[in-house]
Amino acid sequence: MSGFDIFFDGNNLIRLFQGLLVVVKLSVISLILGLILGVVLGILRTTSFKVIRVVLKIYLEIFRVVPLLVLLFVFYYIVPELLNSEVSNQVVSISVFILWISAEMSDLVRSGIENVPVQQIEIGKSLGFNSWQQYYYILLPQGVIPVIPGVINLVTRVIKTTSLLMMIGVTEMIRVGTQIIENYTVKVPTASLWVYGLIFFLYFALCYHLSKLAAYVERRQVNG
Amino acid sequence: MAETIMEIKQLNKYFGTKQVLAPLDLKIEKGEVVAILGPSGSGKSTLLRCLNGLETITSGELFFKGEKLPLTDKSWQKMRTKIGMVFQSYDLFPNKTVLENIMIGPIKVQKRATEEVQEQALNWLERVGLKDRAHAYPRQLSGGQKQRVAIVRSLCMNPELILFDEVTASLDPENVREVLEVILELAKTNKTLVIVTHEMAFAKQVSDRIIFMAEGKILEQGPTKAFFEQPETERAAVFLRSLDFSNL
Numbered sequence: 428m429s430g431f432d433i434f435f436d437g438n439n440l441i442r443l444f445q446g447l448l449v450v451v452k453l454s455v456i457s458l459i460l461g462l463i464l465g466v467v468l469g470i471l472r473t474t475s476f477k478v479i480r481v482v483l484k485i486y487l488e489i490f491r492v493v494p495l496l497v498l499l500f501v502f503y504y505i506v507p508e509l510l511n512s513e514v515s516n517q518v519v520s521i522s523v524f525i526l527w528i529s530a531e532m533s534d535l536v537r538s539g540i541e542n543v544p545v546q547q548i549e550i551g552k553s554l555g556f557n558s559w560q561q562y563y564y565i566l567l568p569q570g571v572i573p574v575i576p577g578v579i580n581l582v583t584r585v586i587k588t589t590s591l592l593m594m595i596g597v598t599e600m601i602r603v604g605t606q607i608i609e610n611y612t613v614k615v616p617t618a619s620l621w622v623y624g625l626i627f628f629l630y631f632a633l634c635y636h637l638s639k640l641a642a643y644v645e646r647r648q649v650n651g
Numbered sequence: 652m653a654e655t656i657m658e659i660k661q662l663n664k665y666f667g668t669k670q671v672l673a674p675l676d677l678k679i680e681k682g683e684v685v686a687i688l689g690p691s692g693s694g695k696s697t698l699l700r701c702l703n704g705l706e707t708i709t710s711g712e713l714f715f716k717g718e719k720l721p722l723t724d725k726s727w728q729k730m731r732t733k734i735g736m737v738f739q740s741y742d743l744f745p746n747k748t749v750l751e752n753i754m755i756g757p758i759k760v761q762k763r764a765t766e767e768v769q770e771q772a773l774n775w776l777e778r779v780g781l782k783d784r785a786h787a788y789p790r791q792l793s794g795g796q797k798q799r800v801a802i803v804r805s806l807c808m809n810p811e812l813i814l815f816d817e818v819t820a821s822l823d824p825e826n827v828r829e830v831l832e833v834i835l836e837l838a839k840t841n842k843t844l845v846i847v848t849h850e851m852a853f854a855k856q857v858s859d860r861i862i863f864m865a866e867g868k869i870l871e872q873g874p875t876k877a878f879f880e881q882p883e884t885e886r887a888a889v890f891l892r893s894l895d896f897s898n899l
Contacts, residue, residue: 471841546740549705550801554756555732564755568746 428614430621439607443622445631446600451598453517457524458585462578465526465532466571470562472537483533485607490530496591516595516628528585535577538571544639573648579641583634590630600626653680653802655736656812656843657702657718662695662711664867665673674711679812684838686858686875689834689849694867695847696739699814700714702845703727703734715741716811732760735813736804736882739820741798743789749776750785753804761808768807775803779833795826799833806837813837813848855879863887 434440472483490498502519543566550559593602604622611618657679664672687695700706702713704727713720716735720726722750743752748869750772757768776782779799789797798818805813815834819827831853838844838857848854854861854875861878862870865888871883882888 428844431766532899544742546742547744548739549738550742550744552705552728553703553736553738555760556756557728560759563757565744569744572746 430615432619433607433611433618433621434625435614436611442603442607443600443625443629446598446603449517449597449599450586451633453520453524453589453592453597454582454586457521457528458582461525461528461585462532464529464568466536468529468533469536470539470567472533473566474542487530487534490527493528495523495588496594498527499591499595516592516597519595520589520597524585524588528581528639531581532578535574536571539572539574540566540572541570543569575646576641576645576648579637579644583637583641584636586633587630600629632645655683656681656715658714658717660712662698662701662713663692663709664701664706665709668850671867672701672708673866675867675869676860677869679768681811681843681859682841682860684842684844684846685860685862686854687845687862687864688854688890689864689870692883693864695864696816698864699736699816699845699847702812702814703731703736705736720897732756732808733811735808735810737798737801737805737813737815737818739817741794741801741818741821743792743797743800743804745789747843748786748788749781749800752789752800756804756808772803772807775806776800778836779803787883793826794822795829798822798826798830802833802837803829812843813847815844815848817847817849818864819848819850851879851891863890865890896898 428436434443468483468486471479473481499519502523503516506519506522507514540564547565547569548561551565559644589599590601592599593605596602604626608619608622657677657680658796659677661674661676662672663670675698686899687698689695697706701708701849702805704722704724715723715730721729726753743749744755747755750769753772753776754765754768757763757771758765773782773785776785779802780782780802781796781799784792784796784800789800792800802818811832818834819830822830827850831850834844834846835857837854846854846858858875859877861872862869863878863882863884865886871878873883878887882891
């Protein structure tokens with residue numbers, strides 16, 4: 428049996444794609460919720476409430492400084508204890524990712540909003556805009572567009588980071604791959620090359636277009 | 652007897668401990684065109700920005716049509732729909748077309764009907780010679796064109812008073828005239844305008860009354876003709892001489 432045949436032995440290929448599906452599912456759910464939460468937190472970080480700003484800054488630093496793997500373990504082992512009930516590892520993954528993504532996104536949104544020229548706000552004020560209208564018509568559209576490349580990069584980082592989730596037992600693509608390799612490695616010495624090769628290709632296929640998109644958006648913004 | 656649109660009494664303005672506006676009093680009558688002149692740093696723009704709440708005043712009172720303003724954020728927000736402002740920076744909203752830039756205030760803030768606002772906007776754009784640019788984006792316009800749109804944007808709010816803050820100071824010289832011509836046209840239509848400018852010839856032609864400021868104080872005010880022919884203070888005379896290049 429050659430390495431390539433592993434994919435067609437049993438339902439190996441289907442299992443790998445199921446792993447891929449888990450990657451996509453966890454990424455999409457945590458990104459949708461995390462990015463929305465991040466926009467809200469980012470807006471709050473530009474308001475005049477000092478307490479909120481400080482609290483959110485600490486929140487950002489925690490999720491930026493502590494390695495994600497540590498956060499995953501902490502949540503995986505401690506949260507069920509606190510709640511005194513079982514929490515599935517996918518729920519833990521999504522929760523930790525939402526917190527991480529929202530922290531990173533809040534910083535992107537904050538910097539975008541702060542970089543909107545003050546003249547734009549003064550025009551809004553001189554037209555009688557209230558604070559809500561200033562955010563909705565001026566700060567958000569003008570603040571978020573320049574950070575879109577940064578947001579796309581965050582998306583690719585999230586997709587890649589799902590590979591950590593095998594450490595808390597989520598059957599995502601790499602974990603499936605490892606299981607398959609363990610099964611075949613005696614019979615087919617090149618098994619890991621083939622399986623990881625495919626995984627490499629699949630991750631690349633997921634993220635490459637996003638990278639290209641980010642570069643394209645950035646170029647368009649520079650050229651106006 | 653003309654109605655007083657805006658009156659300020661004993662206005663003081665400090666930036667930190669530095670006094671930028673000494674106690675000053677000022678009345679602006681309906682239909683009047685007032686030009687505020689003075690050397691750089693004399694507080695002209697700061698005074699103008701105090702008139703629509705972009706700067707908070709340190710002490711003093713403001714009256715709009717005889718009514719004392721509470722000077723809170725909320726009350727300014729309402730007042731600003733009645734007090735238009737055109738800025739030096741000639742900025743428009745870059746992500747909106749000319750027409751959208753003009754119509755957003757009347758529609759979203761004043762809740763007026765789209766058709767009515769659009770008709771008014773196109774009408775004004777035609778009068779300032781920009782009707783064919785209604786659907787262009789700001790980046791496709793010259794500085795002078797943008798500033799003309801900014802004036803129309805302010806006009807379409809139907810303000811009772813419009814403030815012009817050195818509106819040609821950042822423009823390329825060849826774009827200055829087209830903007831000044833628009834303001835001159837407005838001055839003839841019985842609008843109430845307060846204009847901070849460095850263009851003396853323009854101030855002479857457009858205004859009914861001159862307010863001359865230096866070091867945060869109003870040193871003199873009076874009819875335009877008299878000010879240019881026979882300034883009362885030495886400071887104003889020196890200022891006018893320094894801007895007269897005919898004897899170079």
